[in-house]
Amino acid sequence: MSEFNSQPAHVHLDAVGGLAGDMFVAALLDALPQLRQRVFADLAAAMPADCGQPTLSEGLSGGIAVRRFALVDDGVAAHAHYHEHEDAHGGHGHHHHDNPVHFPDIVRRIEGARLHPGTADQAIAILRRLAEAESSMHGVAIEAVHFHEIADWDSLMDIVAAGSIAAALAPCTWSVSELPRGDGLVRTRHGLLPVPAPATAAILRGFRWRDDGVGGERVTPTGAAIIAHLAGEQTALAVGGLLIATGSGAGTRELGGMPNILRALVFAQSGAAEQNDEVTVVSFDIDDMSGEEIGIAADRLRAADGVIDLTTAIRQGKKGRTMSDFRLLVKPAAFAEVCKLCFLETTTIGLRWRKERRVCLQRSQETLAVAGERLSRKRTQRPDGLSSLKVESDDIARFAGLAARRRMKQLGEDENNKP
Numbered sequence: 349m350s351e352f353n354s355q356p357a358h359v360h361l362d363a364v365g366g367l368a369g370d371m372f373v374a375a376l377l378d379a380l381p382q383l384r385q386r387v388f389a390d391l392a393a394a395m396p397a398d399c400g401q402p403t404l405s406e407g408l409s410g411g412i413a414v415r416r417f418a419l420v421d422d423g424v425a426a427h428a429h430y431h432e433h434e435d436a437h438g439g440h441g442h443h444h445h446d447n448p449v450h451f452p453d454i455v456r457r458i459e460g461a462r463l464h465p466g467t468a469d470q471a472i473a474i475l476r477r478l479a480e481a482e483s484s485m486h487g488v489a490i491e492a493v494h495f496h497e498i499a500d501w502d503s504l505m506d507i508v509a510a511g512s513i514a515a516a517l518a519p520c521t522w523s524v525s526e527l528p529r530g531d532g533l534v535r536t537r538h539g540l541l542p543v544p545a546p547a548t549a550a551i552l553r554g555f556r557w558r559d560d561g562v563g564g565e566r567v568t569p570t571g572a573a574i575i576a577h578l579a580g581e582q583t584a585l586a587v588g589g590l591l592i593a594t595g596s597g598a599g600t601r602e603l604g605g606m607p608n609i610l611r612a613l614v615f616a617q618s619g620a621a622e623q624n625d626e627v628t629v630v631s632f633d634i635d636d637m638s639g640e641e642i643g644i645a646a647d648r649l650r651a652a653d654g655v656i657d658l659t660t661a662i663r664q665g666k667k668g669r670t671m672s673d674f675r676l677l678v679k680p681a682a683f684a685e686v687c688k689l690c691f692l693e694t695t696t697i698g699l700r701w702r703k704e705r706r707v708c709l710q711r712s713q714e715t716l717a718v719a720g721e722r723l724s725r726k727r728t729q730r731p732d733g734l735s736s737l738k739v740e741s742d743d744i745a746r747f748a749g750l751a752a753r754r755r756m757k758q759l760g761e762d763e764n765n766k767p
Contacts, residue, residue, distance in 0.1 A: 356380070356517055357589065358615040361524045361575065365409070365608035369506030369570035371597040374417040375612040376513050377404055379595025383516055386464055390512040391505060394461040399501040402509070407598065410607030414598035417509070419502040451479040451493050454504065464512060470577075471511025477573035481547040503570055510574045522578040526558040530566035548572045562603055589615040625706050627656060628683045630676040632696040635669045642672050645693040649674075652689055654682020716765055723760040737761045 361367070361375070377384050384404065391402045400421035407416050454475060458468050476490075483490045530543040543565045544552075551572040593614040601608055634642065642660065650658040656677040665671040674694070678686045680703070687699055710729040715722060724740045739760035747753045759765065 356520050356592070356614050356616065358521045358523070359517065360613045360615070361522070362611040362613070363525050363527050363567070364606060364611055365599070365601075365603050366528055366530070366566035366568075367524070367571035367575060367610055368568040368599060369503065369510060369574060370417045371599055371610040372571060372574050373506055373509040373513065374404065374415040374597025375595045375610045376597070377417065377595070378415040378597060379593040379612045379614050380517075383513055386516055387509050387512045390461075390463045390467050390508055393463055394458060394508045395501060395505060402505055409596075409598040409609050410603070412596060412598075412607040412609060414596045414607070414609055416598055416600070417506070419505050450491060451475065452491055457504075458508065458511075463508075464515065466515025466518060467508065467512045469511075470514040470518075471508050474507050474510060474570075474573045474577050477551055477576050478547065478569055481550040481569070481573075484550060485546055506570055507574075514578060522575070524555075524575050524579055526556045527552065528562065528566040529557045529559050531559075531563035532565075534565045544572075545569060551576050560606075562606070564601070592616045625708055626680060627704055627706055628678045628680050628701055629704055630674075630678055630683070630686060630690065630699055630701045632674050632690065632694070632699045633663065633665065633671045634674065634694055634696055635665055635671045636695050637672070642694075646674070648693050649676060649686070649689060652682075652686060654679040654686055716760070718756065718759045718765060721756065723756070725760055737763065 359376070361372070365371075373387070377387065388402060395402070400419040403418055403420045405416050405418070407414050455472055458471050458475075461468070479490045479493050482493045486493070532543055533540045534543050534545055536545065543563075544567055545565065547569040548567050548571075551569065552567070552575075555576075591613060593612075595612045595614075596607075596609045597612070598607065598609045637645070646658055646660055649655060656679060658674065658676045661673045661675075663671045663673050674690075674696075676686065676690075683701070687701075690696060690699060709731075712727050712729075713724060714727055715724050717723075723743045726738050726740065728736045728738075730736065737760075739757050743760075744753045744757050747756055
Protein backbone atom coordinates (compact mmCIF):
# COMPACT_ATOMS: atom_id res chain seq x y z
CA MET A 349 0.00 0.00 0.00
CA SER A 350 1.54 3.23 -1.13
CA GLU A 351 0.36 5.26 1.88
CA PHE A 352 2.72 3.38 4.20
CA ASN A 353 6.49 3.70 4.34
CA SER A 354 6.63 0.17 5.74
CA GLN A 355 3.97 -2.38 4.84
CA PRO A 356 2.02 -3.37 7.99
CA ALA A 357 2.09 -7.14 8.01
CA HIS A 358 0.61 -7.94 11.41
CA VAL A 359 -1.34 -6.13 14.13
CA HIS A 360 -1.47 -7.51 17.66
CA LEU A 361 -4.11 -6.16 20.05
CA ASP A 362 -3.52 -6.13 23.80
CA ALA A 363 -6.91 -6.01 25.55
CA VAL A 364 -5.57 -4.35 28.70
CA GLY A 365 -8.85 -2.75 29.76
CA GLY A 366 -11.14 -4.46 27.29
CA LEU A 367 -12.27 -4.50 23.68
CA ALA A 368 -15.02 -2.37 22.13
CA GLY A 369 -15.61 -1.00 18.66
CA ASP A 370 -14.68 2.57 19.57
CA MET A 371 -11.52 1.41 21.37
CA PHE A 372 -10.46 -0.58 18.29
CA VAL A 373 -10.89 2.36 15.95
CA ALA A 374 -9.15 4.79 18.32
CA ALA A 375 -6.17 2.46 18.85
CA LEU A 376 -5.57 1.92 15.13
CA LEU A 377 -6.01 5.58 14.21
CA ASP A 378 -3.60 6.47 17.01
CA ALA A 379 -1.03 3.98 15.69
CA LEU A 380 -1.58 4.76 11.99
CA PRO A 381 -2.66 8.39 11.58
CA GLN A 382 -2.29 8.05 7.80
CA LEU A 383 -5.56 6.09 7.88
CA ARG A 384 -7.61 8.93 9.38
CA GLN A 385 -8.49 10.70 6.11
CA ARG A 386 -9.75 7.46 4.56
CA VAL A 387 -11.77 6.42 7.62
CA PHE A 388 -13.46 9.78 8.12
CA ALA A 389 -14.28 10.01 4.40
CA ASP A 390 -15.99 6.62 4.59
CA LEU A 391 -17.92 7.72 7.67
CA ALA A 392 -19.08 10.90 5.94
CA ALA A 393 -20.38 8.77 3.07
CA ALA A 394 -22.17 6.20 5.26
CA MET A 395 -23.56 8.23 8.15
CA PRO A 396 -26.56 10.61 8.09
CA ALA A 397 -25.57 14.27 8.17
CA ASP A 398 -27.72 14.99 11.23
CA CYS A 399 -26.61 12.13 13.48
CA GLY A 400 -23.61 13.87 15.00
CA GLN A 401 -19.92 14.32 14.21
CA PRO A 402 -17.37 11.46 14.41
CA THR A 403 -14.38 12.71 16.40
CA LEU A 404 -10.99 11.45 17.48
CA SER A 405 -9.78 13.17 20.61
CA GLU A 406 -6.73 13.05 22.84
CA GLY A 407 -6.85 12.14 26.52
CA LEU A 408 -5.43 10.13 29.39
CA SER A 409 -6.35 6.79 30.93
CA GLY A 410 -4.46 5.67 34.00
CA GLY A 411 -1.79 8.23 33.17
CA ILE A 412 -1.33 6.86 29.62
CA ALA A 413 -1.81 9.14 26.60
CA VAL A 414 -4.69 7.76 24.53
CA ARG A 415 -7.13 8.50 21.74
CA ARG A 416 -10.90 8.29 22.10
CA PHE A 417 -13.30 7.81 19.19
CA ALA A 418 -16.87 9.03 19.61
CA LEU A 419 -19.92 10.44 17.89
CA VAL A 420 -20.34 13.97 19.22
CA ASP A 421 -23.52 16.05 19.10
CA ASP A 422 -23.35 19.62 20.45
CA GLY A 423 -20.06 18.79 22.14
CA VAL A 424 -21.40 15.74 24.02
CA ALA A 425 -20.08 12.27 23.20
CA ALA A 426 -22.83 9.89 22.21
CA HIS A 427 -21.18 6.86 23.72
CA ALA A 428 -18.57 5.91 26.23
CA HIS A 429 -16.24 2.93 26.48
CA TYR A 430 -18.81 0.18 25.94
CA HIS A 431 -21.67 1.71 24.08
CA GLU A 432 -23.92 -1.20 23.18
CA HIS A 433 -25.36 -1.64 26.66
CA GLU A 434 -26.90 1.17 28.57
CA ASP A 435 -25.53 0.63 32.05
CA ALA A 436 -22.13 -0.90 31.40
CA HIS A 437 -20.53 2.23 32.82
CA GLY A 438 -23.27 3.70 34.88
CA GLY A 439 -25.46 4.80 31.98
CA HIS A 440 -24.90 7.03 28.98
CA GLY A 441 -26.78 8.34 25.96
CA HIS A 442 -27.09 6.96 22.46
CA HIS A 443 -28.00 8.13 19.01
CA HIS A 444 -30.49 5.54 17.85
CA HIS A 445 -33.36 5.12 15.45
CA ASP A 446 -36.95 5.38 16.60
CA ASN A 447 -37.62 1.86 15.31
CA PRO A 448 -35.38 -1.22 15.19
CA VAL A 449 -34.00 -2.11 11.77
CA HIS A 450 -33.05 -5.42 10.21
CA PHE A 451 -29.77 -6.76 8.91
CA PRO A 452 -30.73 -6.25 5.21
CA ASP A 453 -31.61 -2.60 5.95
CA ILE A 454 -28.15 -1.86 7.30
CA VAL A 455 -26.47 -3.78 4.49
CA ARG A 456 -28.33 -1.68 1.91
CA ARG A 457 -27.22 1.53 3.63
CA ILE A 458 -23.57 0.45 3.57
CA GLU A 459 -23.69 -0.88 0.01
CA GLY A 460 -25.37 2.33 -1.17
CA ALA A 461 -22.63 4.57 0.24
CA ARG A 462 -19.65 5.67 -1.85
CA LEU A 463 -16.92 4.03 0.23
CA HIS A 464 -13.27 3.23 -0.41
CA PRO A 465 -12.65 -0.19 -2.03
CA GLY A 466 -13.12 -3.04 0.41
CA THR A 467 -14.77 -1.04 3.19
CA ALA A 468 -18.31 -2.25 2.50
CA ASP A 469 -17.28 -5.91 2.32
CA GLN A 470 -15.36 -5.73 5.59
CA ALA A 471 -18.08 -3.79 7.44
CA ILE A 472 -20.84 -6.14 6.26
CA ALA A 473 -18.77 -9.16 7.32
CA ILE A 474 -18.51 -7.68 10.83
CA LEU A 475 -22.26 -7.01 10.85
CA ARG A 476 -22.93 -10.57 9.78
CA ARG A 477 -21.04 -11.88 12.82
CA LEU A 478 -23.40 -9.91 15.03
CA ALA A 479 -26.48 -10.91 13.07
CA GLU A 480 -25.61 -14.60 13.23
CA ALA A 481 -25.14 -14.41 17.00
CA GLU A 482 -28.50 -12.65 17.46
CA SER A 483 -30.17 -15.10 15.07
CA SER A 484 -28.91 -18.05 17.09
CA MET A 485 -29.85 -16.46 20.43
CA HIS A 486 -33.43 -15.64 19.44
CA GLY A 487 -34.10 -18.53 17.09
CA VAL A 488 -35.05 -16.39 14.08
CA ALA A 489 -33.73 -16.09 10.54
CA ILE A 490 -30.84 -13.69 10.09
CA GLU A 491 -33.00 -11.46 7.87
CA ALA A 492 -35.55 -11.10 10.68
CA VAL A 493 -33.11 -10.11 13.41
CA HIS A 494 -34.02 -6.76 14.98
CA PHE A 495 -30.90 -4.70 15.48
CA HIS A 496 -31.38 -2.32 18.38
CA GLU A 497 -27.78 -1.73 19.41
CA ILE A 498 -26.41 -1.76 15.86
CA ALA A 499 -29.17 0.60 14.77
CA ASP A 500 -27.59 3.20 17.04
CA TRP A 501 -25.64 5.56 14.80
CA ASP A 502 -22.62 5.42 17.07
CA SER A 503 -22.47 1.62 16.79
CA LEU A 504 -22.82 1.75 13.01
CA MET A 505 -20.05 4.36 12.99
CA ASP A 506 -17.69 1.96 14.78
CA ILE A 507 -18.47 -0.86 12.34
CA VAL A 508 -17.95 1.25 9.21
CA ALA A 509 -14.71 2.70 10.61
CA ALA A 510 -13.44 -0.76 11.54
CA GLY A 511 -14.32 -2.00 8.05
CA SER A 512 -12.39 0.88 6.49
CA ILE A 513 -9.33 0.11 8.61
CA ALA A 514 -9.47 -3.61 7.86
CA ALA A 515 -9.74 -2.96 4.11
CA ALA A 516 -6.88 -0.46 4.13
CA LEU A 517 -4.55 -2.88 5.92
CA ALA A 518 -5.46 -6.06 3.99
CA PRO A 519 -3.83 -8.57 3.69
CA CYS A 520 -2.48 -7.77 7.15
CA THR A 521 -2.91 -10.53 9.76
CA TRP A 522 -4.31 -9.98 13.26
CA SER A 523 -4.02 -11.47 16.73
CA VAL A 524 -5.37 -10.61 20.17
CA SER A 525 -4.34 -11.26 23.75
CA GLU A 526 -6.46 -13.08 26.32
CA LEU A 527 -9.69 -11.17 26.85
CA PRO A 528 -10.84 -9.79 30.24
CA ARG A 529 -14.02 -11.58 31.27
CA GLY A 530 -15.45 -8.95 33.60
CA ASP A 531 -18.22 -9.76 36.05
CA GLY A 532 -21.75 -8.88 37.07
CA LEU A 533 -24.86 -8.03 35.08
CA VAL A 534 -25.42 -5.62 32.25
CA ARG A 535 -28.72 -3.92 31.42
CA THR A 536 -29.70 -4.47 27.79
CA ARG A 537 -32.89 -4.07 25.81
CA HIS A 538 -33.44 -7.76 26.57
CA GLY A 539 -33.21 -7.12 30.30
CA LEU A 540 -30.42 -7.87 32.76
CA LEU A 541 -27.90 -10.33 31.32
CA PRO A 542 -24.64 -11.78 32.71
CA VAL A 543 -21.25 -10.51 31.55
CA PRO A 544 -19.96 -11.25 28.98
CA ALA A 545 -23.26 -10.69 27.18
CA PRO A 546 -24.65 -13.76 25.39
CA ALA A 547 -23.94 -12.35 21.93
CA THR A 548 -20.34 -11.58 22.91
CA ALA A 549 -19.83 -15.06 24.33
CA ALA A 550 -21.32 -16.68 21.22
CA ILE A 551 -19.14 -14.68 18.83
CA LEU A 552 -15.95 -15.36 20.79
CA ARG A 553 -16.43 -19.08 21.36
CA GLY A 554 -12.94 -20.61 21.23
CA PHE A 555 -11.12 -17.45 22.33
CA ARG A 556 -9.15 -17.41 25.58
CA TRP A 557 -10.33 -15.31 28.53
CA ARG A 558 -8.79 -14.18 31.80
CA ASP A 559 -10.19 -13.00 35.14
CA ASP A 560 -8.25 -9.95 36.33
CA GLY A 561 -10.63 -9.22 39.20
CA VAL A 562 -12.17 -6.13 37.56
CA GLY A 563 -15.93 -6.28 37.07
CA GLY A 564 -18.33 -4.79 34.58
CA GLU A 565 -18.68 -5.40 30.84
CA ARG A 566 -15.17 -5.55 29.39
CA VAL A 567 -15.79 -6.85 25.87
CA THR A 568 -18.77 -5.69 23.82
CA PRO A 569 -20.59 -7.46 20.98
CA THR A 570 -19.22 -5.03 18.40
CA GLY A 571 -15.68 -5.41 19.68
CA ALA A 572 -16.16 -9.17 19.67
CA ALA A 573 -17.43 -9.17 16.08
CA ILE A 574 -14.50 -7.07 14.87
CA ILE A 575 -11.78 -9.27 16.34
CA ALA A 576 -13.59 -12.51 15.44
CA HIS A 577 -13.75 -11.32 11.83
CA LEU A 578 -10.13 -10.18 11.69
CA ALA A 579 -8.39 -12.86 13.73
CA GLY A 580 -10.70 -15.74 12.77
CA GLU A 581 -9.69 -17.63 15.84
CA GLN A 582 -7.30 -16.95 18.69
CA THR A 583 -4.08 -18.85 18.03
CA ALA A 584 -0.80 -19.13 19.85
CA LEU A 585 0.80 -16.86 17.23
CA ALA A 586 4.37 -15.83 17.98
CA VAL A 587 4.27 -12.10 17.29
CA GLY A 588 7.62 -10.77 16.19
CA GLY A 589 9.39 -8.67 13.62
CA LEU A 590 10.01 -4.97 13.23
CA LEU A 591 7.64 -2.92 15.41
CA ILE A 592 6.74 0.20 13.40
CA ALA A 593 3.86 1.74 15.35
CA THR A 594 1.86 1.55 18.56
CA GLY A 595 -1.43 3.10 19.54
CA SER A 596 -3.85 3.14 22.46
CA GLY A 597 -7.60 3.53 22.28
CA ALA A 598 -9.59 4.12 25.47
CA GLY A 599 -13.07 4.39 26.84
CA THR A 600 -14.26 6.78 29.53
CA ARG A 601 -14.58 4.37 32.43
CA GLU A 602 -11.76 4.42 34.99
CA LEU A 603 -10.53 0.97 36.03
CA GLY A 604 -8.82 0.39 39.33
CA GLY A 605 -5.12 -0.36 39.00
CA MET A 606 -4.86 -0.31 35.19
CA PRO A 607 -5.44 1.96 32.22
CA ASN A 608 -8.71 1.34 30.42
CA ILE A 609 -7.11 0.83 26.99
CA LEU A 610 -6.83 -1.40 23.98
CA ARG A 611 -3.25 -1.26 22.69
CA ALA A 612 -2.33 -1.92 19.06
CA LEU A 613 1.15 -3.13 18.09
CA VAL A 614 1.83 -2.81 14.35
CA PHE A 615 4.61 -4.91 12.81
CA ALA A 616 6.21 -4.40 9.40
CA GLN A 617 6.74 -7.08 6.81
CA SER A 618 9.66 -9.32 7.62
CA GLY A 619 11.55 -11.60 5.26
CA ALA A 620 8.76 -14.16 5.51
CA ALA A 621 5.93 -11.76 4.79
CA GLU A 622 3.59 -14.24 3.14
CA GLN A 623 4.10 -17.07 5.61
CA ASN A 624 0.47 -18.21 5.40
CA ASP A 625 0.23 -18.29 1.61
CA GLU A 626 -1.54 -21.37 0.22
CA VAL A 627 -1.10 -22.82 -3.26
CA THR A 628 -2.53 -25.77 -5.16
CA VAL A 629 -0.04 -28.10 -6.85
CA VAL A 630 -1.31 -29.74 -10.06
CA SER A 631 0.76 -32.45 -11.77
CA PHE A 632 0.39 -34.92 -14.62
CA ASP A 633 2.52 -36.96 -17.05
CA ILE A 634 2.54 -36.98 -20.88
CA ASP A 635 4.06 -39.69 -23.10
CA ASP A 636 2.34 -39.09 -26.45
CA MET A 637 3.09 -35.46 -27.38
CA SER A 638 6.00 -34.12 -29.41
CA GLY A 639 8.56 -31.75 -27.97
CA GLU A 640 7.11 -28.85 -29.96
CA GLU A 641 3.59 -29.62 -28.74
CA ILE A 642 4.78 -29.85 -25.13
CA GLY A 643 6.58 -26.50 -25.46
CA ILE A 644 3.48 -24.76 -26.81
CA ALA A 645 1.24 -26.30 -24.15
CA ALA A 646 3.64 -25.32 -21.38
CA ASP A 647 3.79 -21.72 -22.62
CA ARG A 648 0.00 -21.44 -22.79
CA LEU A 649 -0.49 -22.96 -19.35
CA ARG A 650 2.24 -20.79 -17.86
CA ALA A 651 0.51 -17.65 -19.20
CA ALA A 652 -2.93 -18.64 -17.83
CA ASP A 653 -4.55 -16.55 -15.10
CA GLY A 654 -3.94 -18.04 -11.67
CA VAL A 655 -0.84 -20.06 -12.65
CA ILE A 656 2.04 -18.95 -10.45
CA ASP A 657 4.66 -21.18 -12.06
CA LEU A 658 5.03 -24.25 -14.28
CA THR A 659 7.94 -26.63 -14.69
CA THR A 660 8.46 -29.73 -16.82
CA ALA A 661 10.87 -32.61 -16.33
CA ILE A 662 11.76 -35.78 -18.26
CA ARG A 663 11.04 -39.10 -16.59
CA GLN A 664 11.28 -42.75 -17.60
CA GLY A 665 7.91 -44.52 -17.75
CA LYS A 666 6.77 -48.08 -18.30
CA LYS A 667 8.14 -49.99 -21.29
CA GLY A 668 11.02 -47.52 -21.45
CA ARG A 669 8.81 -44.66 -22.60
CA THR A 670 10.08 -41.12 -22.15
CA MET A 671 7.55 -39.04 -20.25
CA SER A 672 7.23 -35.31 -19.68
CA ASP A 673 6.18 -34.48 -16.13
CA PHE A 674 4.20 -31.24 -15.70
CA ARG A 675 4.00 -29.48 -12.33
CA LEU A 676 1.96 -26.31 -11.89
CA LEU A 677 1.66 -24.00 -8.86
CA VAL A 678 -1.85 -22.56 -8.98
CA LYS A 679 -3.77 -20.01 -6.94
CA PRO A 680 -6.60 -21.93 -5.21
CA ALA A 681 -9.32 -19.73 -6.69
CA ALA A 682 -8.16 -20.57 -10.23
CA PHE A 683 -7.91 -24.34 -9.68
CA ALA A 684 -11.02 -25.37 -11.65
CA GLU A 685 -10.23 -23.22 -14.69
CA VAL A 686 -6.59 -24.34 -14.78
CA CYS A 687 -7.64 -28.01 -14.65
CA LYS A 688 -9.95 -27.45 -17.61
CA LEU A 689 -7.10 -25.80 -19.52
CA CYS A 690 -4.74 -28.71 -18.80
CA PHE A 691 -7.21 -31.10 -20.43
CA LEU A 692 -7.64 -28.79 -23.44
CA GLU A 693 -3.95 -28.06 -24.08
CA THR A 694 -2.49 -31.53 -23.49
CA THR A 695 -3.37 -35.19 -24.05
CA THR A 696 -3.53 -36.02 -20.35
CA ILE A 697 -6.62 -37.83 -19.14
CA GLY A 698 -6.01 -37.37 -15.41
CA LEU A 699 -4.55 -34.85 -12.96
CA ARG A 700 -3.10 -35.10 -9.47
CA TRP A 701 -3.45 -32.20 -7.07
CA ARG A 702 -2.77 -31.24 -3.48
CA LYS A 703 -2.75 -28.11 -1.35
CA GLU A 704 0.50 -26.83 0.10
CA ARG A 705 1.54 -23.87 2.21
CA ARG A 706 4.61 -21.85 1.36
CA VAL A 707 6.82 -19.16 2.85
CA CYS A 708 7.73 -16.31 0.50
CA LEU A 709 10.20 -13.50 1.03
CA GLN A 710 9.08 -9.94 0.41
CA ARG A 711 9.89 -8.82 -3.13
CA SER A 712 9.72 -5.52 -5.00
CA GLN A 713 10.35 -4.45 -8.60
CA GLU A 714 12.80 -1.70 -9.56
CA THR A 715 13.75 0.02 -12.82
CA LEU A 716 17.17 1.62 -13.23
CA ALA A 717 19.45 3.08 -15.91
CA VAL A 718 22.70 1.17 -16.55
CA ALA A 719 25.17 2.16 -19.29
CA GLY A 720 22.44 4.05 -21.07
CA GLU A 721 20.02 1.10 -20.90
CA ARG A 722 16.85 0.64 -18.83
CA LEU A 723 16.82 -2.59 -16.80
CA SER A 724 14.22 -4.08 -14.46
CA ARG A 725 15.35 -6.00 -11.44
CA LYS A 726 13.78 -7.77 -8.51
CA ARG A 727 14.82 -6.96 -4.94
CA THR A 728 14.25 -9.65 -2.29
CA GLN A 729 14.38 -8.84 1.42
CA ARG A 730 16.20 -11.41 3.57
CA PRO A 731 15.38 -12.12 7.24
CA ASP A 732 18.73 -10.64 8.32
CA GLY A 733 17.76 -7.28 6.84
CA LEU A 734 19.94 -7.63 3.75
CA SER A 735 18.55 -7.83 0.24
CA SER A 736 19.45 -9.66 -2.95
CA LEU A 737 19.04 -8.38 -6.53
CA LYS A 738 18.26 -10.14 -9.80
CA VAL A 739 17.90 -8.52 -13.22
CA GLU A 740 14.94 -9.73 -15.27
CA SER A 741 16.10 -12.28 -17.83
CA ASP A 742 14.02 -10.72 -20.63
CA ASP A 743 15.89 -7.44 -20.21
CA ILE A 744 19.27 -9.15 -20.55
CA ALA A 745 18.25 -11.32 -23.51
CA ARG A 746 18.17 -8.39 -25.93
CA PHE A 747 21.97 -7.92 -25.79
CA ALA A 748 24.05 -9.73 -28.39
CA GLY A 749 26.84 -12.00 -27.16
CA LEU A 750 27.25 -13.91 -23.92
CA ALA A 751 29.96 -11.55 -22.64
CA ALA A 752 27.70 -8.53 -23.11
CA ARG A 753 24.78 -10.23 -21.37
CA ARG A 754 26.95 -11.23 -18.42
CA ARG A 755 28.37 -7.71 -18.16
CA MET A 756 24.92 -6.09 -18.15
CA LYS A 757 23.67 -8.61 -15.61
CA GLN A 758 26.57 -7.86 -13.29
CA LEU A 759 26.09 -4.11 -13.64
CA GLY A 760 22.36 -4.40 -13.08
CA GLU A 761 22.82 -6.40 -9.90
CA ASP A 762 25.38 -4.08 -8.41
CA GLU A 763 23.95 -2.68 -5.16
CA ASN A 764 25.69 0.62 -5.85
CA ASN A 765 23.37 1.22 -8.80
CA LYS A 766 20.29 2.91 -7.36
CA PRO A 767 16.96 3.02 -9.24
